[in-house]
Amino acid sequence: MIYFLPSVESYAIQGNQAFRQNATKDFSLPRWFWERQGWDANGFYGYVPNLAAPGGTFTSYSRFLIKELVHGKEDTYEWQFLAFATRWHQAGPTEKPKQVILCFDLTPEMASWVSARFTEMPPDWLSCPLGVYSVLAGAIVSRFDSALWGFRAPVRKIEKDRSTDNMANRFSGMHELARHITHETEVLDVAARTLSSILRSQRDYCEGVRKTSVCTESHRSIEVSEQLIQNLGLRARAFDKRLRNEIKLAFNLSAADDNATAKKILDESRSDGRDLTKLVSTMTLLFLPASFVSGFFGMNFFNYEDSMVQVSTSVWVFFAATIPVTALAFASWQYFRARSAMRLQDVEDLGVPNKALLRRSTTARVG
DSSP: OEEEEOOTTSHHHHTOHHHHHHHHHHHTOOGGGGSHHHHHOSEEEEEEEETTSSSOEEEEEEEEEEEEEOTTOTTOEEEEEEEEEEEEEOSSTTSOOEEEEEEESOOHHHHHHHHHHHHHSOGGGGGSTTHHHHHHHHHHHHHHHHHHHTTHHHHHHHHHOOOOTTHHHHHHHHHHHHHHHHHHHHHHHHHHHHHHHHHHHHHHHHHHTOOOHHHHHHHHHHHHHHHHHHHHHHHHHHHHHHHHHHHHHHHHHHHHHHHHHHHHHHHHHHHHHHHHHHHHHHHHHHHHHHHHHHHHHTSTTEEOGGGOOEEOTTTHHHHHHHHHHHHHHHHHHHHHHHHHHHHHHHHHHHTOSOHHHHHHHHHHHHO
């Protein structure tokens, strides 16, 4: 018999002390099963075999969590809280075994999945105390598979759309999706450990007390479910790696875009500087001859009185001073240029890296 009950934390359960006391006694449930500790747990499994009872009694309790993205809403998710309590009892060696299953927190859709699984099973599964988990494990694996593949579409969408527009929302969406996948990976790992615990208890109990062909088949079925859960965990990790690669790529693309924008601004600034330099140079060349002529003839070497231009006999002093100073200036400039070139050649011969940096620093010292 299968009973689908409300959430463990609901008032229908928490407000019914008699039910909780009877369920705790009949199903050998720990006290924390009804408390926040059990509700917050990401998974667990426990069992209590009672071999002293006539025919035998086997009780167990377990919890599984599944995180799902709501179909069509990538930013909306929901949790599936699956809690089970089972009681297998056989009144005598010749009596037909009975199995009672309490299912807590299941959504109507999940309850339908579980009911369908039990309907499809042959009736002899009841002969194994843990045969119930071969059925439940199959339903849980199907639900995990559906939930995990719900993450594929948003991950693939991110991989196809690598634009750098609206990067703030893009980064936020990718990190939110990564958080969901991390949770899914966690509950898949816990589910695999829970199924492993179920397999150990089945091996200890069935092989030591009740080894039948149905128990062997149930064990194989749970082993397959455990393997599928482990493989889904690997798939979840692959989704996580793919998503983190996209986050790194988006960061690098954003940085490259910022660098391109900065380079464009720098090029525009250089272009403006070149235009300004060209303008100043043009104006200098335009006014330089006139400045020289006015300056030269404005010196005291010339006298314009009596409507006659008289040239001083000392005008040679101007040329005697100007020509050597000009020659010295050009010679100094050529000397420092040659010295800088020799240093750069030495650097190239030694194979020292960052030559461009050394070139800039040397030029700066020369200037």
